[in-house]
Amino acid sequence: MIEVLELVKEFPKKDGTRFKAVDRVSFEARDGEIVCLLGVNGAGKTTTMRLLSTVFKPTYGTAKIQGYDIVTQPAKVRANLGFLSGDTGLYNRLRVHEFITYFGRLNGVPDAQIKSRMDEMAELLDMKDFIDRKIEFLSSGMKQKTSIVRSIIHDPPVMIFDEPTSGLDILTARNIISFIRDCKEKGKCVLFSTHIMREAERLADRIVLIHRGQILATGTLEEMRAETGQVDLDDIFVYFVNKSNTEEELQAHEF
């Protein structure tokens, strides 16, 4: 369960002014649900995810992961969170099983449990051939599978995917997509971000449209189609962006 409450993140700019990367963002994602954070590059998706994963501290507002506050209980939040992004690096000098064990231990999972989960996942993702290999000799698909197991080794109830398919070939991307579906089936709460409309259409139970740090709309695809009268998500997205621009202009005229 993810509850985001009026989250604001400002970054200082060189000229002394402040830039709002995330501006009063609120939404929620329930267990057994896939929520997609959809927006163009620079819309504030990654910043939001980094705030939720406690890498960044919010300027104002907060969020709760499984009821734990990201500001006051960051360690608890991280223990309940699996995080995977498209450009996640790996330690090339470690073997696959060492790498996974390392993150299992960092997350406080007992060794026996790490072993059984790793075996289970290796079976599922067809990793047995390379589990003892050094990571530097793996193909990108193998590396991605390794990252997947790493992110879920502590069996977190909440999974966050930041642009998980960016830079991956079609076959590897399919692995990720089916993994995300898998998480949902297991009753996990899933939040993933993307700028690819097609992906959002295929995966998401609900979509959160984010633009210039602000949320434009939240709802299921059907709800959005009904509200905008458009069928394609591309068109829906453009509709909301135009709408917010006009609203801004109107506001500007009022003053």
Add this chain to the structure above:
Amino acid sequence: MNFKTVLIVYRKELLEMLRDKRTLFTTFILPLILYPLLFIGFGSLMSRQELVLEERGAQIALVDSVQTDISQSIIESIKDNMGFELIPYTKEAKILLDEGELQAIVSIADSTNSGGFSFYKVSVSFDSSKERNQLVYNKIKDSVSKSKDSSIASYLETKAIDPGIMDMIQVSSVDIASSQKKAGSFLGMFLPYLMIMMLVTGAAMVAGDLVAGEKERHTLETLLVSSAGRNELVIGKYLTVITVSMVNVVVNLFSMSFSMQYLLGSAAELGDFASIPIWGFLILLAAMIPLATLFAAILMSLSTFSRNLKEAGSYQPPVMIISMLLGMISFLPSVEINTLLSLVPVVNIALLFKAVLTNEFQWLHIFLTVGSTLILDVVAIWMTIKLFNTESVLFRTDDDTSLKNVRKEKRNLFNSFNGTVIYAILLALLYYLGQYLQKGDLLNGLIQTQVFLILIPPLLILQIFKLKPKEICRFKAPKLKEVALVPFIAISASVMVIMIMQVINMLFPFPEHYLEQMSSMFKMTDNIWIQLAVIALLPGICEEVLFRGFLIRFYEGYGKKAAVIISALLFAAFHLDPFRLLPTFLLGLLLGYLTLRSGSIVNSMLSHFINNAFALVISTFATSAWFKYIIRDSDTIHWWLLFPAAIIFVVSIVLFHKVT
């Protein structure tokens, strides 16, 4: 903090280091083959040196302007050296000597002294910068002294005196130093330096990889979202750096001592290495640990700050060069550890080593060395953890620091980077130009230093960037209440600062020449008004403009408190005086507070002026009768003054805080 997590991080990092072929090679393989090779070469070179001389011989030009039996005997005796060839002196001999064709020119002349004896003067010209010539010269000297003895002996015989009389007075030396002590004093010269070098190189090798490397490989974020805390990650990585650097030292030392013992043998002086007992080495290694922790922490914080491995690599050479220079102090034969030096990082360990090796150490020095290193260490670790918690550092992107950009947006001038660069340039100017200016006429030198090196540069920079000095430097009329309070603050602060100076003097007595230098400042001129202008008024204006007006602006981005502290540190370091470091720092804190709190630089100018004037008054009127109440002797103040001073200070600061 969970030490189990620290251990997990530590074990993984070590495993990764052991898998890295480059690290393995430089830490283990290289030292194991480098020293044997080095010493085999070195040893055979040393033993060959003599042989080379005998094989190649020497060409020596000779001028014998006496032509007697005695001069003949000198020449014969030189000729006896194997391979020495004497040729008659020609005009070209000097050129040949310059070019290295000749190894020496020997000329024999005579004269008569007052006692009526004729005596001989043998002069040898040679180029001592060439080692071969030095050896030739030593042989010539031996030969001449041999023929001198035999000539005198035969002369004595003609006078029927027993030549044994020549041995009437003999010098014999009894060396009481144990072989351990001798080896210690010899090893104490270069061993500390070598160990410090090994420590830094070992730490630098891994520190960059551990954080900057993770940033570069995009693994840092994954690590940060694991449930491990940031300080656990830092400490785990930090222990890795310490371990690798200590292993580097141990492997190098082992290989070096082994090579020396077995390859050079006991004949060579270096063979005395063997006489240092093994526990001696263990003590030395233990003494290295605090230093290892310090280097590890410094290099870790640099690595954390860097965007990538390349940037981390570019920060390492300065650290290495500074520690090398500090470590080189062990080469200076006369420098020994004392209470003050045991507070200087790196230098203290190098000198402590020397003392431990010769068995002449004091526990106080060990305590101060380890203690001060550990304090710095804690500060550096704290900084690393702090950096690790700073988003803008962890996810640093390229800054546009080009001058063009600064001109375009004037506010961009005031960032800490630019401030530090400007400060560094001014400090260098002060060091080189200031010394030059003050060399001749101290009075004029001080005036020129204050005006040209301290006041003009900030105003010039503001002019270039078209910024208003009045606005930037806070030239603003202070409130009357503020001005009324400042004298109370300044005088009470001055009294306390002088107390601190007295305490420092008790702990680390000021050297004689230092006191002379200080008092020469107060004796530049007899005119008290000129003194007041140069010592109090001028610094009060110029230094305030630079530090509280200009430089403090560069650090205000970190908040007002940080800006005051940083500007005070810069101010303290600017005086280039280790004894006054603490007092000037405290004074800098006060002055920075006065300016930022009241928004007017006039307050800190006034306070600075009063402080300097107070010091001048005390040293000038120290001997006057009416001053006896506050001053004990020369210029030490009575201790009881501390209490009223502290009370006045606290009260006036509280009031100042209220009215501003």
